Each structure stands twice: as structure tokens, then as C-alpha cells.
Amino acid sequence: MLDDRKILKWSAVPSVKIRSKAIDSSMGSLKRLLDALLSSSAEIVQELSSIYGAETIRYQKPRYGFFLNKFLEHYPESTNPVVVRAPGRVNLIGEHTDYNGLPVMPMSINRDILVLASSRPDNQVHLKNLDDRFPDSHYEIASQIPPFAKGEWGNYSKAGVQTILDYVASKAESQKPPAGMNLLVYSDLPSTGGLSSSSALVVANALATVHLNHIQIEKALLADLLAKGERYVGTEGGGMDQAASLLGERGQALKIDFFPLRVKHVPLPTGYKVMVVNSLVKAEKTRAAMEDYNRRPRECRLIVALLNKVLRRLKGENCHIDRLADLNKSNLDDYQLQTAVDQALPPGSLGLGEISRKLETSVQQIEAEYLTTKEGRILSQPLKGFPLRQRYQHVLTEAKRVEEAALALEHGQISRVGDLMFESHRSCAEDFEISCPELDNLVEIARDAGAVGARLTGAGFGGCVVALVQDSELDRFTQIVKRRYFQEYLKIVHPEIVIESRDFSDLILTCEATKGADRVFQASTDCSP
Incomplete structure (x- = not known):
């Protein structure tokens, strides 16, 4: 505490x-x-x-x-x-x-x-x-x-x-x-x-x-x-x-x-290091990247609005959640929750027209309430619509992975922590769609290089991969990542990226937890x- x-x-x-x-x-x-x-x-x-x-x-x-x-x-x-x-x-x-x-x-x-x-x-x-x-x-x-x-x-x-x-x-x-x-x-x-x-x-x-x-x-x-x-x-x-x-x-x-x-x-495990590898794909805070990043929390707000509409119909007007975490306190049994999710969030993507019909309000009202940024700009609808069921699936399963990973660390079950990290990356890539080919490739190279677990870390759309590596595997891990990602893959996919580092210590970081x-x-x- x-x-x-x-x-x-x-x-x-x-x-x-x-x-x-x-x-x-x-x-x-x-x-x-x-x-x-x-x-x-x-x-x-x-x-x-x-x-x-x-x-x-x-x-x-x-x-x-x-x-x-x-x-x-x-x-x-x-x-x-x-x-x-x-x-x-x-x-x-x-x-x-x-x-x-x-x-x-x-x-x-x-x-x-x-x-x-x-x-x-x-x-x-x-x-x-x-x-x-x-x-x-x-x-x-x-x-x-x-x-x-x-x-x-x-x-x-x-x-x-x-x-x-x-x-x-x-x-x-x-x-x-x-x-x-x-x-x-x-x-x-x-x-x-x-x-x-x-x-x-x-x-x-x-x-x-x-x-x-x-x-x-x-x-x-x-x-x-x-x-x-x-x-x-x-x-x-x-x-x-x-x-x-x-x-x-x-x-x-x-x-x-x-x-x-x-x-x-x-407590973090002894005998292991947390390694952070910079993909050199920049998660730029440009307008396009910020729109992708800011759309995710707003998609989650749309999920909450759609669930509230169904929950009121199923459980009465007093049944209401402010955020997805409140589902844990909603006194819904598994059947009721699954029914609400199925009705609110059908498989596939929802366009603004369908969302407006489900919420019984106008597209303009949805844009004003859920998709307008602080600066007054309206975030656009993705080409295929909003994949809200996928987003919901990621958020709920990711929260469970956090709880399980914390328990696994406390009990020294390091291989289980690694499995959860790999599962997390798959969900980030497929369900929440915040990965990119470079991060996916780097995670697989990390796995091949002996990492117990690896995943993207941060907001996504570029940036770094975090890996948990046993001390005895550190040299092998570093050499394989250096060769297969930076000297081979990146040179082919991004020849415009010039790697100035001589020893790669600023690209492959050994991280310790500090105050x-x-x-x-x-x-x-x-x-x-």
C-alpha cells in the first residue's frame, strides 16, 4: 500500500x-x-x-x-x-x-x-x-x-x-x-x-x-x-x-x-534483468499520431456509453458505470454481463450511424460528447468503423493479466510472467491495434534471443519493447537483437535510419528500478x- x-x-x-x-x-x-x-x-x-x-x-x-x-x-x-x-x-x-x-x-x-x-x-x-x-x-x-x-x-x-x-x-x-x-x-x-x-x-x-x-x-x-x-x-x-x-x-x-x-x-526477481530495446520507430506526438492515441480512450468511453444503455434496459435506470473498471462492482453475474456485452458490442466494427441508433442520439451529439478534443477538433471515424468489441476484449483481458503477473512475481513464477507478457503483446497488436511491424518483429527476435517474455511498452505506434531476460542470457540476447534487428531487419525496412551508436548501449538498455x-x-x- x-x-x-x-x-x-x-x-x-x-x-x-x-x-x-x-x-x-x-x-x-x-x-x-x-x-x-x-x-x-x-x-x-x-x-x-x-x-x-x-x-x-x-x-x-x-x-x-x-x-x-x-x-x-x-x-x-x-x-x-x-x-x-x-x-x-x-x-x-x-x-x-x-x-x-x-x-x-x-x-x-x-x-x-x-x-x-x-x-x-x-x-x-x-x-x-x-x-x-x-x-x-x-x-x-x-x-x-x-x-x-x-x-x-x-x-x-x-x-x-x-x-x-x-x-x-x-x-x-x-x-x-x-x-x-x-x-x-x-x-x-x-x-x-x-x-x-x-x-x-x-x-x-x-x-x-x-x-x-x-x-x-x-x-x-x-x-x-x-x-x-x-x-x-x-x-x-x-x-x-x-x-x-x-x-x-x-x-x-x-x-x-x-x-x-x-x-x-x-518485488522484481533476482537473477533477471528488465531490458528495453528502442525500435527507432518514433512514436511521434504529431497530429496524426495524437489522433490515433487519443482515439483509444474515446473508443473506451463509447463502449461505456453503449454498455450503460443496455444495462439500464436490463437492470433498471440505476444501473450505471463510469468506466470499464466499474463492471467489477456492478453485481452482474457472468450471464448478465455477457448478455450486456453481446447486445452493446456486436462482433466487427460499428459506424457512427449504428452507434447513434444504439444510443438514440444524433451523430453530431456523439461527436460533440465523445470525439471532440480539448482544442475543439473532432476525431475522425476509422475507415472501417470503430472496432469496439476488440477494444473491450483487450482492456478486460489485459487487466486480468496484470493481476496474474503481480501474483506470479510474488510467488517467483517467472516463466508465467513471461507468458503473460507475450500474451499482452498479441492483444496490443491484434485487439487494441497499437503495435507496428517493427515492434512485432522485435518481440519475436527477443523471444528467439532467450527472453522469458517480451512486449511493446508505452502508448504504442512505435517506441520500445520491454523484455525479461535471465542474467545468464544477457550477452546472447544483446548480440542476437543487435544483429537481427538493428544490423539486418532495420537496414532493409528503414534504410533511411542511421544508427550512430557504437556499442548499442543507448538502444538496448539494461534497466534497474529506482527511487x-x-x-x-x-x-x-x-x-x-
Whole structure:
């Protein structure tokens, strides 16, 4: 269950105390922190080890040192700097179940987004990224921050900040509005890879705002608020990504239930590694990809509407569900449920005309209520109609796979976990139709390379495959995937993709479960122990 002690109390003693008799300024403190990193301070090593593991120190220490040095270059006059981190996540099983109120089982990973933030004397936010693919931007903090053009990366910063602004405004007690900030972003988390880099960026910007302004908020509540707040950028997912980033623990997967948010930590098996392989097919957040992605939760809302119509007829006007998870609480026996499903969701696809007849309303009303995006755009009907029975089949069976996988992990039944992962991929590909030929091919190569289980992970339409691999098979797995997918298959199917990696370590990732998002260091003039 969720640890009630996980409350973000930013007025507490910093995680790492830079001991000194006197510190002249906050930037002086940051320079001392940089010196401590470079000199392998015991406290610094202990803090980074508690997050990432002692075996990663040789990588993380220079990474943080480089980051702090760049901040000093970009913002030499800043005050009260704070370093926060937000890990990505890989979803082991449970795809597109979260927004239906059904469980998922992700883990936070040892790839993350770092944000170094400092206060400004005005209401401006100046945003820089050390990855030059993402240009500098700036905006003003206001009660309602207008978005940049769709697709601009700065909208993820705005989403995190706007969420905190709305939270502060909702509190009964008066609180000074958050101040302006200088923000520097540094990530080793692949973008467009299905590892939730977008949500991690939202989480990190929200945490920076919280820390700099001494706002207190419980982590589970923040995860819930950010799940809604990320809709600012135009995507309409569930709450898995934010909860996984914020609530992760080392060596643990998270079985997450929703409405209300509940987290159970599930031990990951020793002797196995979670491998993430980037297909290099980008799950772009373009208009076409967003339409495909956003159509899935809306199809699920149509399923709920059609089921409610039948349930009222069969069980009376008081029989109603808000989301598919509510079927578990509807007191329907198996025969009644199957009857409702058969009547509401016949095999094949339904066009808008047939859906309007079943719901006894107009096509225009359906488009307005179920298919209109936040921006006012109407999502189009697929060429062959909406395959709602297939979508329902995936969501319900996937939720069962999550429950069974969590039990199998607890009982050490690793081969069963692998079977469930393969079953999940088949369902994602055939019933929910979020896979692509490259992901299907990569899953089969992973199976041949010795993976106990493998499946696509993330929203789909490209991105990554997650595989569970025994330690003794890691070298063989890596070599087979490298040769058969990247050096053979991909060169034939996508000759335009240039692979720049020499050792493939940024394409075939060995992932460890890490602590969730939090403040790492804060340079402050307060040196009290």
C-alpha cells in the first residue's frame, strides 16, 4: 500500500548537507556542491547510491558534475538553486488500462530527466535544454498560462507549472503565487521511445516549482493532479506515467490501481534483468499520431456509453458505470454481463450511424460528447468503423493479466510472467491495434534471443519493447537483437535510419528500478545539520 510518509515537505533539511562554516551566496553553495561531486564526497556518493545504486556512481557523479557546471555557465547570477529528478518508466504489463480505472504494473527506471532550477525576481520562466534539438524558450507565470504551438517541448514545462498554480489557487489558505524561474533540463532518457519522457518532464517541472516555492503536497496527490494536468499538451492518457515516476522504489515494480490511486510494491526477481530495446520507430506526438492515441480512450468511453444503455434496459435506470473498471462492482453475474456485452458490442466494427441508433442520439451529439478534443477538433471515424468489441476484449483481458503477473512475481513464477507478457503483446497488436511491424518483429527476435517474455511498452505506434531476460542470457540476447534487428531487419525496412551508436548501449538498455522523482540537492545558505 501507499506509504503515507511520502509527503513532499520542502522546508525540511536538504537531502545532502554541504557542510561549511559560512556560505556567501546560493551560487557559492552550488559551486561547493560541484566541488563535493568532483571530490567524491561521502555524502554525495551515499545520496546518489541510494537513488541509482552504488554500481552506477562512476556514471552519475560526472553526469551531475557536468550538469551543475553548465548551470553555472548559463545562469551565473541565479539564487536558491535546486536539483530535481524525474525518472522515466517502463510498463511491464497493463497497456491502456489505466484510464479505464484498471491496474497497470510499471517500474521507474534508472534513466531520468534532471532539472536545475533557481528563482527569479520577476514572473518569467526561462527554459533551456542541454539537448540542442530543443530550443530555448521563455514564458510568463500567470493564473492561466497560454500554451505554445502544438508540439513545442516547452508545453511540458508549462503543464507542470500550470498544475501547481491551479493547486495553489485551490487552497483555502492564502499563498504567495509561485515566482519566476530559471530552468535547465538534462536527460539521459530516450525521447519518443515509450519510456514516458514527456511525463517525466512534466513531473520534473512541477517538482522544481514546488521546491522553489516551499509548497507542501503529498506525492500521491501530486501524481493524480499531474495526470490531469498533462492534458494541457493535448494527450489524454491515464495516471500511470506520473504515478510510476513519483512513487517508484528501488528493486520494485508498482501495481497501480486507480480511482482512487493505490500503489502496491511488487518485488522484481533476482537473477533477471528488465531490458528495453528502442525500435527507432518514433512514436511521434504529431497530429496524426495524437489522433490515433487519443482515439483509444474515446473508443473506451463509447463502449461505456453503449454498455450503460443496455444495462439500464436490463437492470433498471440505476444501473450505471463510469468506466470499464466499474463492471467489477456492478453485481452482474457472468450471464448478465455477457448478455450486456453481446447486445452493446456486436462482433466487427460499428459506424457512427449504428452507434447513434444504439444510443438514440444524433451523430453530431456523439461527436460533440465523445470525439471532440480539448482544442475543439473532432476525431475522425476509422475507415472501417470503430472496432469496439476488440477494444473491450483487450482492456478486460489485459487487466486480468496484470493481476496474474503481480501474483506470479510474488510467488517467483517467472516463466508465467513471461507468458503473460507475450500474451499482452498479441492483444496490443491484434485487439487494441497499437503495435507496428517493427515492434512485432522485435518481440519475436527477443523471444528467439532467450527472453522469458517480451512486449511493446508505452502508448504504442512505435517506441520500445520491454523484455525479461535471465542474467545468464544477457550477452546472447544483446548480440542476437543487435544483429537481427538493428544490423539486418532495420537496414532493409528503414534504410533511411542511421544508427550512430557504437556499442548499442543507448538502444538496448539494461534497466534497474529506482527511487521515484524527488529533490536531489538544494544549495542553500542554511547549513544547519
